[in-house]
Amino acid sequence: MIDLTDQRRDAAERLRDGILELAEYRDPDRQGWTREVFSAVYRESRNWVARRMAAAGLQVHEDTAGNIVGRLSGTDPNAPALVTGSHTDSVDGGGRFDGVVGVLGALEAVQLLRESGQRLRRDLLVVDFLGEESNAFGLSCLGSRAIAGELTRADLDRQDYRGVSLGRAYRDFGLDPGAVLETRWARAAPLHAFIELHIEQGPTLEQRQLPLGIVTAITGIERLVATFMGSPDHAGTRPMYARKDAMVAAAEAVLSVRREGCGAPNHGVATTTRIESESRSPNVVPSLVRMTSEVRSVDSTWLSGVRGRLAEEILVNARNLGVDVEFDWSTDNTVVHAHSGIHDVAAAAADAIGIPWMPIPSGATHDAVHMAALAPMGMIFVPSKAGKSHCPEEWSDFADIATGVGALAQTLTRLDRTELTPQHQPGPN
Structure with missing residues (x-):
């Protein structure tokens, strides 16, 4: 067993230095600590990560899907x-800890x-x-999705706002799209277990004053694009009672989405992220409006009924306004449960070193979702200050991260x- 009593302070200092050094790789033209996939600054940061892995004594290579892998031989x-591991890319305007804690940790x-x-x-x-x-291609977890065999040829045809395909983006980044599709780790050798250290990205651990969370399940995500079709009219002359206003119908739908999340019996959230009107004129009643929303939950029974419940309520409200609706649903991933054996091992490891x-x-998805298709999966969470994430204010105390690293190290030795x-369990798609 590893005695961490005298090591946590040194670990916290090393983690602080590494996290802050990696944070210097950021897009200077964007808010926060922006390091988006396929960007030049992301390429530079990953070279830094590879050097850091080598300095830690790992044998380092990049697989054909673009994942950087360091091997400690047993x-x-x-x-x-x-x-184990995580990611080092960020959302636009993101923070310094999401994913990074799992790699440097x-x-x-x-x-x-x-x-x-000790040698494993x-x-x-x-x-x-x-x-x-x-x-911008609407597809997360590119590296883990590829090695799990869940990236498709159709995915490579996805286009961003510039009309550039995902396949072209891979190629411009120095990766062969065809080879990316063939990168399936299961073909090489079986894996024993996957465990990911991550910040919670929510307020629960801080509110409970607990230093560690052991994940039970990762949320399923249902995404919706609803298109509202009304009638274009002059905004100054068409009476209010005679309008078929697609924007009003969309506004009602935003509230329906919110009510769905608030009404979840267990764990559930629902968010509308975008409303777009086809018309750019300020004096025309909106006739074509698109709403983008998502619903998340680890309660698969409740989540499975979301499509029917929301579609019925939105459609009734829209038709009362004289507006038609078309629904385009997609499943980002189903609910994925952590392996009970890994959960128990991580719990025993935390208990053994006195970590509550x-x-x-x-409530967030992770690479662990796709790794669950390759091996028993588990996750360990450390607290996020005020539950803030995906923003510049994202913060986790380095002492808390060091505590999580101690639990991770103990879990790895026990899993060994x-x-x-x-x-x-069902796969993510």
Whole structure:
């Protein structure tokens, strides 16, 4: 067992230095700490990550899907490997901790293992996954999705706002799109387990004054684009009672989406992120409006009824206004449960080193969703100040991160010698 009592302060200092140094790789023309996938600054930052992995004593390579992988060799080259890691890209205007904690925290866990003099039986892979965050192509978790065999040829045809395809973006970044599609880790060798350290991105741990959360499940996500079709009229001459205003129908729908999230019996959230009117004239009654929304929950039973409930309410309200609606639904991922064996191992590891914890669902999606298709999966959360994330104010105390790293290191040593029973669950798509 690794004794972390005298090591956490040093770990916190190393983590602080590394996180703040990586944060210097940012787009100077954007708010916050912006480091979007395929950007020049993202390429530079990933070179930094590769050097950091090598300095930690790992054998480093980039796979054909663009994931940076550092290998710490175990004593048994034939044993299925342990995997940990996260991502280092950010949303536009993002913060310094989302994903980064899981990559640099994994390297710190390697440091703790080395300092303990303990060598794992299994190889340990530390991964910086390519492009976890949502992007202009409307597809998140690019690197983990590819290695799980869940990236499709149709995905490569997705276009951004400039009309550039995802396949072209891969090629411009130096990756062969065809090779990306063929990057399936399961073809190479089985994996033993995947465990991801991450900031909570919500307020629960801080509110409960707990330093650690062990994830029970990762939210499913249903996304909706609703198109409202009314009648264009002069905004100054058409009486209010005689209008077929698509914008008013869309506004009613925004409130319907909000009520759906507020009415969830367990865990559920619902958000409208965009309203767009086809008309740019200030004196025309809107006749074509598109609304983009999403609903998330770890309650798969409740989430499975979202489409029917929302479509019925939105359609009734719109038709009362003389407006028609078309619905375009998509499932970003279904609910993915953490492996019960990994959850128990992480809980026992936290208990062994005296770290209080709580079971907690994840309302955000992660690379762990797709890694669950390759190996038993689990996650460990550390607190986020005020629950802020995906914004410049995102913050986690370095002492809390060091505590999470200690739990990660202990979990890895226990997983190294624990046999895990397969646990069936539906895939993310």
